Amino acid sequence: MSGLLIRNAYVIDPLAGIRGEIMDIAILDGKIAEGAGSGCEVIDAQGCLTLPGGIDSHSHVSGTKVNFGRYMSPEDMRAGRTSRRGVMHVTSGYSVPTTFGNSYRYSAMGYTTVLEGAMAPLEARHTHEEFTATPHQDMMANTLFDGNWSVMEAVRDKDLRRTAAVVAWTLAAVKGFAIKLTNPGGTEAWGWGEDLHSIHQQVPNFGVTPAEIIGTMIRANELLDLPHSVHLHCNNLGVPGNYQTTLETIDLAPDLNSRRQSLYLTHVQFHSYGGTTWRDICSKSEDIARAVNNRPQVAIDMGQIMFGRTTTMTADGPMEWRLYMLHHNKWSNHDVELETGSGIIPVYYSRKSLVNCVMWAIGLELALLVKDPWQCMLATDNPNGAPFVKYPEIIALLMSRKFRDKEGEKIDPRTGHYVPLFSLDRELDWYEIAVMTRAAQAKALGITRIGKGTLTPGSEADVAIYPLDPADLDPAIDFEQVMAGFARTRYTIKRGRVVARDGEVIVEGANSTVWTRANVPPDMDLSADREFVKKFEQYYTVRMRNYPVQDVYLPRGVRIDTEVSP
Amino acid sequence: MRVEDVVCTFCGCLCDDLVIETDGKKIVGVENGCTLANEKFMGDHRLKSPIRREGDRWSEVSLNDAIREAAEILLDADRPLLYGWSGTHGEAQSVGVHLAEILGGVIDNTSTVCHGPSIMAIQEVGHPGCTLGQVKNRADVVLYWGANPIEAHPRHLSRYTTYADGFFVKNSFRERKLVVVDVRETESAALADEFVRIEPGGDYAVLSALRAIVRGRGEVITGPVAGVSREQLVRVADLCMKAKFGAIFFGLGLTMSPGKNKNIRNAIELTEELNRHTKFTISPMRGHWNVYGSNEVFCWITGYPYAVDFARGIAFYNPGETTSVDILRREECDACLVVASDPGAHFPRACAEHLARIPTIQIDPHVNATTHLCRLQIPVAVTGIDAEGTAYRMDGVPIRTRKLFDGDHPSDTEILERIYAIVKEAKGA
Numbered sequence: 001m002s003g004l005l006i007r008n009a010y011v012i013d014p015l016a017g018i019r020g021e022i023m024d025i026a027i028l029d030g031k032i033a034e035g036a037g038s039g040c041e042v043i044d045a046q047g048c049l050t051l052p053g054g055i056d057s058h059s060h061v062s063g064t065k066v067n068f069g070r071y072m073s074p075e076d077m078r079a080g081r082t083s084r085r086g087v088m089h090v091t092s093g094y095s096v097p098t099t100f101g102n103s104y105r106y107s108a109m110g111y112t113t114v115l116e117g118a119m120a121p122l123e124a125r126h127t128h129e130e131f132t133a134t135p136h137q138d139m140m141a142n143t144l145f146d147g148n149w150s151v152m153e154a155v156r157d158k159d160l161r162r163t164a165a166v167v168a169w170t171l172a173a174v175k176g177f178a179i180k181l182t183n184p185g186g187t188e189a190w191g192w193g194e195d196l197h198s199i200h201q202q203v204p205n206f207g208v209t210p211a212e213i214i215g216t217m218i219r220a221n222e223l224l225d226l227p228h229s230v231h232l233h234c235n236n237l238g239v240p241g242n243y244q245t246t247l248e249t250i251d252l253a254p255d256l257n258s259r260r261q262s263l264y265l266t267h268v269q270f271h272s273y274g275g276t277t278w279r280d281i282c283s284k285s286e287d288i289a290r291a292v293n294n295r296p297q298v299a300i301d302m303g304q305i306m307f308g309r310t311t312t313m314t315a316d317g318p319m320e321w322r323l324y325m326l327h328h329n330k331w332s333n334h335d336v337e338l339e340t341g342s343g344i345i346p347v348y349y350s351r352k353s354l355v356n357c358v359m360w361a362i363g364l365e366l367a368l369l370v371k372d373p374w375q376c377m378l379a380t381d382n383p384n385g386a387p388f389v390k391y392p393e394i395i396a397l398l399m400s401r402k403f404r405d406k407e408g409e410k411i412d413p414r415t416g417h418y419v420p421l422f423s424l425d426r427e428l429d430w431y432e433i434a435v436m437t438r439a440a441q442a443k444a445l446g447i448t449r450i451g452k453g454t455l456t457p458g459s460e461a462d463v464a465i466y467p468l469d470p471a472d473l474d475p476a477i478d479f480e481q482v483m484a485g486f487a488r489t490r491y492t493i494k495r496g497r498v499v500a501r502d503g504e505v506i507v508e509g510a511n512s513t514v515w516t517r518a519n520v521p522p523d524m525d526l527s528a529d530r531e532f533v534k535k536f537e538q539y540y541t542v543r544m545r546n547y548p549v550q551d552v553y554l555p556r557g558v559r560i561d562t563e564v565s566p
Numbered sequence: 567m568r569v570e571d572v573v574c575t576f577c578g579c580l581c582d583d584l585v586i587e588t589d590g591k592k593i594v595g596v597e598n599g600c601t602l603a604n605e606k607f608m609g610d611h612r613l614k615s616p617i618r619r620e621g622d623r624w625s626e627v628s629l630n631d632a633i634r635e636a637a638e639i640l641l642d643a644d645r646p647l648l649y650g651w652s653g654t655h656g657e658a659q660s661v662g663v664h665l666a667e668i669l670g671g672v673i674d675n676t677s678t679v680c681h682g683p684s685i686m687a688i689q690e691v692g693h694p695g696c697t698l699g700q701v702k703n704r705a706d707v708v709l710y711w712g713a714n715p716i717e718a719h720p721r722h723l724s725r726y727t728t729y730a731d732g733f734f735v736k737n738s739f740r741e742r743k744l745v746v747v748d749v750r751e752t753e754s755a756a757l758a759d760e761f762v763r764i765e766p767g768g769d770y771a772v773l774s775a776l777r778a779i780v781r782g783r784g785e786v787i788t789g790p791v792a793g794v795s796r797e798q799l800v801r802v803a804d805l806c807m808k809a810k811f812g813a814i815f816f817g818l819g820l821t822m823s824p825g826k827n828k829n830i831r832n833a834i835e836l837t838e839e840l841n842r843h844t845k846f847t848i849s850p851m852r853g854h855w856n857v858y859g860s861n862e863v864f865c866w867i868t869g870y871p872y873a874v875d876f877a878r879g880i881a882f883y884n885p886g887e888t889t890s891v892d893i894l895r896r897e898e899c900d901a902c903l904v905v906a907s908d909p910g911a912h913f914p915r916a917c918a919e920h921l922a923r924i925p926t927i928q929i930d931p932h933v934n935a936t937t938h939l940c941r942l943q944i945p946v947a948v949t950g951i952d953a954e955g956t957a958y959r960m961d962g963v964p965i966r967t968r969k970l971f972d973g974d975h976p977s978d979t980e981i982l983e984r985i986y987a988i989v990k991e992a993k994g995a
Binding site for chain 2: 062064067068070071072073074077081082083084089090091092093097098099100101122123125126129130133149191192193205321330331332333334335336337338344345538539540541542543545546550
């Protein structure tokens, strides 16, 4: 493979401690290198902002419920379509684009790695099929354990090793990346049309509480030494007053890992509500941010909402039902035997809805109030809060108080009574944005070990060059340019190849799927555990032998091996 | 050789517990299969080599020539239709979609004549469903509406409902109530705790009556509805509302009877209504083993589950316009590629006649009714016997089918990839 030299780049590489220097970056054989060799291709970055490829640490782009979002929403498919052009396939969809649509749009924004936020193990094969059709991003899948019967039984028996064993067997079987808990215990209760309202309420028939599931899974995660921490969608999503649940949950997190957080809380905006009803809902971002600031063992992502139309989709089935009872448009639900649930409804976030305005403010407040950008990642829970194409606008809002005030004038005038947003002066800088959109994700996901999130020699050559000149731009004022610049890279480079130029994808993709295998000692190997096998054969509707995802579904799989901690 | 946990590639149940005995390239025994499965695995009516119609005679052609001719027919067409797909694996479906895309043609699957109306209803009101294991482990009330599983999905009852013991339903046969709604007393109806016999065309009215009762407005029903007595309606509604977990399964008796998609919408809205009282789910009884897979594959590539028209460059979907029957009926398409289905047996006569007039190519392992309409047929391996690939069960659970031995024929994927390569080259893409 020939080399590539990027000259004259304004580099911010937080993991390498580079906070903005004009330098050259050499690429050889898909990796960042000391030199690119003679006769290599040269790109003159002309002082433009150059960052490691973007990493999304929580996005719903592939799998059963995402595809059902497409299936049930021809109106959304019509709302964003492009024809076949060069190497680019036809795309459809605005909030739930087709796989190629997701891939091209992420590429245009400089994103090269995406974590699918929720994969039901039983339907993992589907997620992997869509990963293969999302060719320009390396993909990985959060694997759902929130209503897993074997996990709940092991937790009830206070058997940490067995809990970890179930996780290890499942991750290896379904080629999953990390542990995801979505409304732990609540998705099992939803099997009966119920939900849980507190982390100390027992799951019907299983004799465990969400707090016990979360606490045990955090320890099981560390026992297996998984790259990422437990990735948690808290209980009570979207319920006024739920910030108490979130604070209680944060209190459960021990500090067990020096390299990263021990608990990742996702789309925290949806979990930071005060008040008691939709009439008096208010922001509790200050309380949540304070808790995060005091606990280095916790990391969060924003779950920002943006005004406009989108589709909500989550494994949190009972939440989608509640949302449907508010919106009354259309509702899909899909419970997955022995494992989890899911639901989908389309929504419209309106500037004229006070509730929506409060939600909008909370996401921004979290990013502005969490002091350390390494602890708060930029995400919309795509597409739940907004489609990911809104990230550039969010970046601009975080970098410019002027822009926030301007937007504030367009929303429900009562909003200011319920949120602190308009009293916050903080304006994030380029470095902080670089942290919140790639470096923090690489650290939080534990994928720096495979060369993600940095431009140091030996790393994966995933690079984004934006048409933004930090020497010349004041993001506090020039927010329009910031937005436009982050929406379309000049170059997106994936594993050493230029894949997108000025928003156009120019080559066929060849992504990787990253997964985790925790190597366990024989006493933790469930593949021959009689009770586990018997229950599997009795209660699943798929034979145990037909359950694991075959290697053929990961044409370019990258396996991270871990060992059980002694 | 004995192969266990074999996936049956016949109906949407996608049973994966068959035991197959093979002897070289021949299947000599099937265990755990229903009669349909036995015929699928044991039947041997394969076409041996590609055939081409010349006048009123067939002649054998080489595979290379057949592939070349198929590609040329498609390239020469102004409005090619690529139809079928439900009887092959997802990987082949995926190549098919890209072939339609590059040709600027229409791609459609068998949903167009089965659960297309269900999909249209789901696009209006959504779909509260679940995987089949949820029903097996939890349901205490199951309804089959316009479906006759004993004949069409013979193991549905034993694997997922009436005869399937589950975690919370230890003795399913006793603890699980079965309601069958149909216009005639089918074999499935004979098993029911409650058989609701409705007059043909009365589904919508009966669903509306049940919804009214569930909403607490039963007083609006004063007499029988479509032949169903008020007492029975109230009894069934009551049974549903008192269920801990109820599941409705519906078949073509509901989707293809008068009302069509509006019937399904009504049934979904009844399910939604019941969820205000308890837990209820609804699921279509998908026919072909991988028809749901074709919906899935079409969706992630094009955004739409069936009837996708690439003529404008973008993916365009409008059932009633871009659906195969309508395109053929309007005599609009000038070439057709049929893959893994049998429109000759299932389409209206006028459509079949048009298929016979235009160059129709069939990729299928067997001689079927469509053979008699087509100009060229290329035999392929049977997925689940001598080819493998992904299938989606009626509830969306993806399962990899197994290849039992290396057969004499290439797979659908291989043939389609070769056609695609020729087309791609000709288009300079």
